[in-house]
Amino acid sequence: MNQLADFRHTMQSCNHCGQCKWVLGPKTRGYDFAEICPIHMQFHFDAYSGQGLLHIAQELLDGELQYDPGLRDLVYSCTACGACDTNCKSIRDMEVLDTILALRAKLVEDGQGPMPQYARMAEAMARTHNIYGRPHAERAAWAGEPAGLSATTSQPAPVAYFAGCATSYQRPDIARNTVRILEAAGIAHTVLGADEHCCGGPLWRTGQIDAAARQVQENLDALQRRGVQTIVTSCAECFGTLRGFYPRVADFPFEVKHISEIVQEALDAGRLRFSKPLQTTLTWHDPCLLGRLSEPYVPWQGEIKAFGRHVPAKAWRRGQQGVYDAPRRVLGAIAGIEVVEMVRNEENALCCGGGGGVREAFPEQAQVTAAERIREATATGADTLVSSCPFCQDTFEDGLARQPGAMRYRDFTQLVVDAL
Amino acid sequence: MPLSRDVYAELEQVVGPRHISDKPWILAGVRAAQPSSPMKPPSPEAVLLPGSAAEIQQIVRICNRHGIRYIATISSLIGFAYPSGPGTIILQLKRMNQLVEVNAQDRYAVIEPGVRHGQLRTELMKHGLTYPVAAVGPGGSVLANFACSSGDNHCQHGASRTNRYLLGLEWVTPEGELVRVGSLANDAGWFCADGPGPSLRGIIKGFVGQWSGMGVVTRIAIGLDAWRGPPELPTQGRSPSYRMRLDPACHKTFVFKFPTLEQARDAMIAIGEAEIAQAVLKYFNASAALLATESANEFWELWDSGLFQRELARPLYVFLSAWTHEELEYEECVLRDIIAEFGGADVDERIQRIYSDNMDFYILVGALQRVLRLGGGWAPCKLSGDSIGHMFEVGKAIPEFITPFIEQGRILDAPDNWQIIPLEYGHSAHIELLFLYDRNQPDWGKVPMDFMRASMQADIRNGHHGTMPLRTVAASQAIGALFSNAHMWANRVKDAFDPQRVSNPF
Numbered sequence: 001m002n003q004l005a006d007f008r009h010t011m012q013s014c015n016h017c018g019q020c021k022w023v024l025g026p027k028t029r030g031y032d033f034a035e036i037c038p039i040h041m042q043f044h045f046d047a048y049s050g051q052g053l054l055h056i057a058q059e060l061l062d063g064e065l066q067y068d069p070g071l072r073d074l075v076y077s078c079t080a081c082g083a084c085d086t087n088c089k090s091i092r093d094m095e096v097l098d099t100i101l102a103l104r105a106k107l108v109e110d111g112q113g114p115m116p117q118y119a120r121m122a123e124a125m126a127r128t129h130n131i132y133g134r135p136h137a138e139r140a141a142w143a144g145e146p147a148g149l150s151a152t153t154s155q156p157a158p159v160a161y162f163a164g165c166a167t168s169y170q171r172p173d174i175a176r177n178t179v180r181i182l183e184a185a186g187i188a189h190t191v192l193g194a195d196e197h198c199c200g201g202p203l204w205r206t207g208q209i210d211a212a213a214r215q216v217q218e219n220l221d222a223l224q225r226r227g228v229q230t231i232v233t234s235c236a237e238c239f240g241t242l243r244g245f246y247p248r249v250a251d252f253p254f255e256v257k258h259i260s261e262i263v264q265e266a267l268d269a270g271r272l273r274f275s276k277p278l279q280t281t282l283t284w285h286d287p288c289l290l291g292r293l294s295e296p297y298v299p300w301q302g303e304i305k306a307f308g309r310h311v312p313a314k315a316w317r318r319g320q321q322g323v324y325d326a327p328r329r330v331l332g333a334i335a336g337i338e339v340v341e342m343v344r345n346e347e348n349a350l351c352c353g354g355g356g357g358v359r360e361a362f363p364e365q366a367q368v369t370a371a372e373r374i375r376e377a378t379a380t381g382a383d384t385l386v387s388s389c390p391f392c393q394d395t396f397e398d399g400l401a402r403q404p405g406a407m408r409y410r411d412f413t414q415l416v417v418d419a420l
Numbered sequence: 421m422p423l424s425r426d427v428y429a430e431l432e433q434v435v436g437p438r439h440i441s442d443k444p445w446i447l448a449g450v451r452a453a454q455p456s457s458p459m460k461p462p463s464p465e466a467v468l469l470p471g472s473a474a475e476i477q478q479i480v481r482i483c484n485r486h487g488i489r490y491i492a493t494i495s496s497l498i499g500f501a502y503p504s505g506p507g508t509i510i511l512q513l514k515r516m517n518q519l520v521e522v523n524a525q526d527r528y529a530v531i532e533p534g535v536r537h538g539q540l541r542t543e544l545m546k547h548g549l550t551y552p553v554a555a556v557g558p559g560g561s562v563l564a565n566f567a568c569s570s571g572d573n574h575c576q577h578g579a580s581r582t583n584r585y586l587l588g589l590e591w592v593t594p595e596g597e598l599v600r601v602g603s604l605a606n607d608a609g610w611f612c613a614d615g616p617g618p619s620l621r622g623i624i625k626g627f628v629g630q631w632s633g634m635g636v637v638t639r640i641a642i643g644l645d646a647w648r649g650p651p652e653l654p655t656q657g658r659s660p661s662y663r664m665r666l667d668p669a670c671h672k673t674f675v676f677k678f679p680t681l682e683q684a685r686d687a688m689i690a691i692g693e694a695e696i697a698q699a700v701l702k703y704f705n706a707s708a709a710l711l712a713t714e715s716a717n718e719f720w721e722l723w724d725s726g727l728f729q730r731e732l733a734r735p736l737y738v739f740l741s742a743w744t745h746e747e748l749e750y751e752e753c754v755l756r757d758i759i760a761e762f763g764g765a766d767v768d769e770r771i772q773r774i775y776s777d778n779m780d781f782y783i784l785v786g787a788l789q790r791v792l793r794l795g796g797g798w799a800p801c802k803l804s805g806d807s808i809g810h811m812f813e814v815g816k817a818i819p820e821f822i823t824p825f826i827e828q829g830r831i832l833d834a835p836d837n838w839q840i841i842p843l844e845y846g847h848s849a850h851i852e853l854l855f856l857y858d859r860n861q862p863d864w865g866k867v868p869m870d871f872m873r874a875s876m877q878a879d880i881r882n883g884h885h886g887t888m889p890l891r892t893v894a895a896s897q898a899i900g901a902l903f904s905n906a907h908m909w910a911n912r913v914k915d916a917f918d919p920q921r922v923s924n925p926f
């Protein structure tokens with residue numbers, strides 16, 4: 001794993017152009033919905049932005065800034081949504097989000113982080129392997145009922161469904177729907193059952209790298225024992241973590257697919273067909289870890305030579321190859337559904353507000369961003385907000401509860417199952 | 421000089437506790453060195469986020485009472501957007517971000533400082549309107565650009581510099597008085613910058629602006645032009661590989677090359693005389709290569725191929741934008757005649773294709789921030805304005821001082837990385853030379869000053885109006901004689917309006 005000091009080039013290259021706070025020019029659609037950084041939008045000081053966090057990181061490294069609980073809160077107020085990273089990378093060769101995450105890791109290493117909520121989560125995870133501290137034995141309970149999900153086995157198979165903590169414990173319907181879809185598409189698969197641990201994402205993104213790496217190892221062992229080649233997820237957080245974190249800390253010879261990609265392939269191949277129309281106008285929220293942050297991480301070790309030349313050449317993750325088309329194409333293929341777009345979409349999507357541990361540590365802050373996103377979704381004329389992330393779902397459902405009648409939230413898998 | 425608790429409390433009273441901070445981690449966000457310079461600017465004593473002109477007036481009066489310097493900023497994109505000395509507070513005007521009015525009939529828009537180019541430009545497109553948009557990227561403040569700093573843009577051939585588009589404005593003087601300037605002063609609306617009545621536009625903006633050295637501009641109106649494109653940008657692709665094809669029946673971008681600078685100059689003048697084209701420019705070639713590529717490595721591959729050096733040493737970029745296909749055909753015909761008359765030719769098809777895929781000129785050059793992709797060692801110089809002929813004279817003299825820097829390996833070998841942009845169909849023009857240097861070199865920190873000094877000395881030697889009188893004492897004294905000693909007048913004006921010298925003095 002890279003240390004904070006490895007990102008000096010990034011810190012020194014920032015010229016405050018502010019692109020990390022604004023939707024990219026070609027994607028801007030007017031006065032409204034033009035801001036992109038959830039914390040800058042709310043607090044306005046430059047310190048609350050990718051740009052500001054780079055400067056803070058540099059001063060900390062240079063010994064010009066001392067630790068303080070206020071500084072820690074600022075660093076953890078960032079949702080780690082990566083909008084700054086993608087936008088900066090539209091014009092630069094800089095690693096903004098990796099620097100922010102390395103800054104968090106440094107806080108943890110120096111005993112100054114994480115926020116108490118995340119430290120408690122890590123403690124619970126060491127015992128129970130999930131973010132909620134719930135009994136590990138309950139992890140696979142979703143697979144037990146209703147009866148008839150015959151393919152839900154822990155036998156070896158080339159394809160594994162990785163459910164993740166939030167889905168397993170809080171949203172079992174998503175797990176069951178995912179398995180139903182896999183069955184309908186005729187995809188033989190396995191689940192990890194009691195061998196599944198938290199993907200490690202919430203630990204990684206709060207700077208608790210060692211604890212996260214331990215989860216990685218457990219999961220890799222379980223996957224390897226089952227002869228898995230392809231991992232399927234229905235959770236954006238797991239998806240982005242498997243692709244973006246695992247290769248940083250381990251050999252990772254697996255293909256990772258999102259359930260929307262599986263459905264799209266099955267539709268294209270004629271293995272799946274929608275038979276029921278659903279009358280709804282929906283808008284798709286691109287979760288950060290399914291969209292711009294989901295490109296596979298390719299380790300790079302090298303030197304930055306004169307005038308920014310990277311030797312050897314580096315495989316940049318600029319957010320271009322995220323999972324954007326599959327969910328839109330799938331949902332658009334269901335009779336009666338109209339998909340309408342928010343202004344901030346795809347690589348320029350606005351975070352739900354709850355990412356990076358913000359929902360747990362700063363719930364009111366998360367709700368300000370969620371309200372802004374719901375305002376944007378409502379402006380499309382849609383009656384349904386659809387996504388594929390149980391964490392976004394939690395944040396949005398909190399927000400929608402404060403605005404009764406605004407619209408409803410549905411998980412991607414629910415609509416697909418309803419239309420089968 | 422840290423703020424006393426009493427003064428802090430006074431300021432806090434004005435803006436509220438959420439909108440002021442002197443916490444070191446908040447200040448860290450605004451005091452980093454620019455990548456182009458090894459010097460860290462002085463740390464501000466506090467950052468304030470005022471929400472109205474009335475609040476700014478109160479803050480400015482407090483500053484005058486206690487002898488505290490203040491500077492107004494929005495994005496702080498440039499070196500002049502930093503405190504010029506210790507004991508300064510920063511007023512970040514981001515919360516004042518209302519798009520107050522779009523008057524489609526009289527063709528002006530009224531904005532506050534926090535409105536950004538990305539927002540205004542795309543909002544106006546919905547009304548079939550546009551304005552001269554600087555190449556600073558979507559996050560740059562429109563007001564800062566029009567009323568406080570710089571002002572050249574790539575479409576000014578068919579339009580003008582931003583200072584000429586500045587209409588009525590509202591201004592908090594360095595001592596805290598709220599003044600309404602232009603037609604606004606007579607309650608006649610926002611339509612004119614100069615009265616009837618005495619004009620203050622030159623005091624507040626002049627050619628390049630006062631960089632916060634003359635109070636705080638809180639609201640402006642800018643003139644608008646017709647936009648011939650669609651109401652929404654027809655963007656294709658995803659970052660960083662966007663494509664932007666406007667209707668090819670009415671929009672077309674050309675890149676031509678010329679055997680000599682004189683021929684390029686004469687063609688530029690002739691295009692202006694014919695009153696065709698939205699944009700005409702002799703554009704940078706290394707910057708163009710940076711805009712055309714998506715990583716430093718890709719840039720190097722392209723630059724090492726020599727294509728852009730060969731084809732774009734003496735180019736003219738022309739963007740035609742018409743209402744109808746017939747009009748476009750007419751303009752293209754005239755253009756082709758002019759290019760042929762002055763010995764121009766089409767550039768390599770690989771280059772032309774880049775611009776056929778990306779027709780929107782703002783987007784095309786709006787990613788100019790990509791020049792920082794090479795690590796951040798860059799600086800613009802010259803930046804002045806005069807006739808097209810004079811600007812080409814300045815350009816022709818560049819090898820005089822640039823060659824030693826290249827031979828010593830102190831800057832990127834890109835002697836043709838300069839642009840000339842005419843304005844108002846050729847009534848005058850702007851020049852800018854962009855040089856890039858590498859921060860890994862031991863003496864990199866000295867390069868920008870050494871280079872700018874050499875450039876300025878060449879102008880003084882040649883009697884050229886190439887260097888914009890800069891906002892530093894040494895530079896303005898050195899170059900002032902070439903501009904009627906304007907710096908002395910500027911000092912007198914400063915004394916008259918800002919006797920306490922608190923409005924970001926240098």
Ligand SMILES: Cc1cc2nc3c(=O)[nH]c(=O)nc-3n(C[C@H](O)[C@H](O)[C@H](O)COP(=O)(O)OP(=O)(O)OC[C@H]3O[C@@H](n4cnc5c(N)ncnc54)[C@H](O)[C@@H]3O)c2cc1C
Pocket residue numbers: 491492493494495496497498500501502513533554555556559560561562563564565566568569570571572573574630631632633634635636637638788789791
């Ligand atoms: C890569 C790059 C390309 C650029 N291209 C162009 C270009 O094509 N054309 C061009 O004109 N400029 C250009 N600039 C220069 C400059 O960035 C712009 O002029 C821009 O408008 C600054 O906007 P900002 O929001 O960053 O303002 P800031 O940098 O925050 O402010 C600019 C200056 O105005 C002062 N100021 C800001 N607001 C106020 C106010 N309300 N009252 C009084 N003073 C104020 C500030 O103190 C500062 O000195 C470029 C800069 C960069 C880095």
Ligand code: SF4
Pocket residue numbers: 013014015016017018019020021050051054084087088092094096
């Ligand atoms: S986009 Fe990148 S270079 Fe620009 S201010 Fe943000 S972090 Fe800095």
Ligand code: SF4
Pocket residue numbers: 020036037038039040048049050051053077078079080081082083084085097100351
């Ligand atoms: S990761 Fe998201 S919240 Fe954090 S600084 Fe970047 S854009 Fe803002």
